[in-house]
Amino acid sequence: MKFSPITIFNRGILFCILLVLPAITFVRAQVAINKPALGFTQLCANPDFNTFEINFSFSPAGSLDSSNKFVIEMSDPSGNFVTPIVLNFTEKTAVSTPTSRTLIFSVPTTTGGENYKLRVKTTAPAAVSPVSNSFAAYYKIQDSQFSINNFKATATYCTGGSYLLTIDNPGTGTNDSPLKYPSLTYKWFKEPSLSPIANTPTLTVTSPGRYYVETNYGTCTSDSYSNRVTVGESSGLSATITSSKGNLFCAADGPTTLSTQAANSYQWFKNSTLIVGATSQQYQATDEGQYSVKVDYGGCSSTAVIQIDTVRFNSSLNVDSSTTINEGESKSILVTTDAVSPTFNWYLNNNIIASAVSNTLIVTDKGLYSVIITQSTACASTKKLDFEIKFSSDPNVTLIPNLISPNNDGVNDTWILPQQYGNGTNTQITILNSRGEVALQTTNYQNNWPENEIDFSSINPIYYYVITTQDNKIKKGSITVVK
Structure with a gap:
């Protein structure tokens, strides 16, 4: 079969088009992000002001998928992105264009340094911008005069x-x-x-x-x-203080002896307050504090300071000192403590509850309660926590759960709110973790938090809630997560 030169030419064009089409498709699937521009020369945040702008352009128009998410990353204080900090932001939609965005972000409270940088990422398709110009950034968590x-x-x-x-x-x-x-x-x-x-x-x-x-x-x-x-x-000498049991001691094992050098006279102080009668070269300290001694060498005096701390443990309850429940209702009380191998004794109106020996107590009766936590190893010590349970005089009072156990056993797996705060009431529900980070914020709560597993080993996590009703009535409290 013979082919004319025109036919051969047309087939060549078709072949070239078939080769080029995939390349065109590939190019359209890419996005290029330009170097972001900063809306500030230096970033000086504080508790009352922590909003800053960054804007950037990208090309070509229409290259971003509908599923795309923007990401702002901040370097460490030296401008290094080995472990970047992902920043929270909102988009300034009023100024958005098909090829540019302006994002409003805030920085963590630990921010402090002179050479931070920012960069922007897209997720669909994935792309990374060049880094911004470097800038000084500080979160001024304390910005008032203080004393020395x-x-x-x-x-x-x-x-x-x-x-x-x-x-x-x-x-x-x-x-x-x-x-x-x-x-x-x-x-x-x-x-x-x-x-x-x-x-x-x-x-x-x-x-x-x-x-x-x-x-x-x-x-x-x-x-x-x-x-x-x-x-x-x-002219004269310099005083010093030594502690026979070191700077950290167990008060249950007796006092620690504080000593200074030999001199003409002495006066001891605790937390800058004179200790009456403490005028010897040594002083027996029975509890923690900042101790100092003014030593008179004759013609010259010198003051030495030492900080003494006792070994202790921390404990807390998941309820306030006074808690109200409806008659016939139960309340789960939980002790959180870092004591070593602790034991627990619970009391109602000063009478021991013999069966209660764990860190949890289910209460159904009103009265004055207390729990004594005892640490018998390390440094033997005890701590007492008191609380009161009252019955509500209003049978229509709605109570908010303060404890959940998301272990898939069908009981207290999620935080169930009274119906007046649920879906359709336009009530804003905000849940914060112990670091103040928002874990949930919604005006359409479905009684389904937490949706994902909360992983913890020994310390029971505590979250905090803020409930704001449509008429701006606010309720606050805590939620303890147990296994």
Whole structure:
């Protein structure tokens, strides 16, 4: 069979089209995200303000699948994305275009550094933008003035010794000590220099001068700074304190002996309060606290400080000190504790409940209850927790469950709310975990939380709920998860 040149040419074009079509399809399935632009020069957040904008463009238009999700990732403080932080955000839909987006995000409370970067991802199709310009970012969790040296404006140390300046915790009055917030760092200054000389919670002073400390918020403006203390030098010796049982001791095993060097006279203090009659070289400390001694060497005095803590355990209940139930209703009371091999004794109106020996008690009667938790190993000690159960005088009162056991046994597997707060009532239900993160937020609650398994080993997780009705009535409480 003979083919004309035109026929051969047309078949060649068809063959080329068949080769090119898949390539065209492949290209259309890609998306390119441009470098994101920042809506700020530096990011200075605080509890009252934590919203910032990032905008970016992408191409081509229509390249994103309907199932696509945007993701904002923040680097570590040095700009590294080895373990990026995924940020919560909302989309500013009013300014969205087929090829651009503006996202409003917030940063974690632990944010602090000078060289953060951001990048944007898409999920369908998967793509990653170039990283943004670097920027300083700080969450100013504490941004008010605080005290050092218990607001004492002067201090003295002996020649060859030192004086310890300490941030007060908690301090006096309304003082909001930054030591309450473990993520913070500090910058100490010796006037008139503006260059920091240390970055620790305390400063050992070995030269006379005027000192103060600021919370380190980098290039962000900080209102978190201390009073000034003028430290002088005098001739003499430097006092120290030793504890016979170390800085951590078990009070049940007896006191620890605090000792300082031999001198002319002594005066001991606890938490900056003078201990009447404590004027010897040694002092028997029976409980925890910050102990100090002012030592007079004759012509020169020196003060030493030591923090003594006792071994202890923590315990709490999943109910308030006063809880109301309907007559004929039961309430599950749970003790959460970190005691070593604890034992439990429950009481009703000061009478022991012989059968109650676990960390859970189902109560049906009103009265004054208590539980005594005993730790007999490690450091023997006990702790008593009290609560009261009352009967409601209103039979129509609705009670909200404070305990669930999602173990698929058909009993208390989910958090079941009274009907007046459920689907169709336009009631907003918010559930937060112990870190304050939102685990659920809905205005159409289906009595189905938790939908997924909550994994835990020994410590029973506690969640917190906020119920806001359509007429803005609010109920708050906790939910304990048990196995």
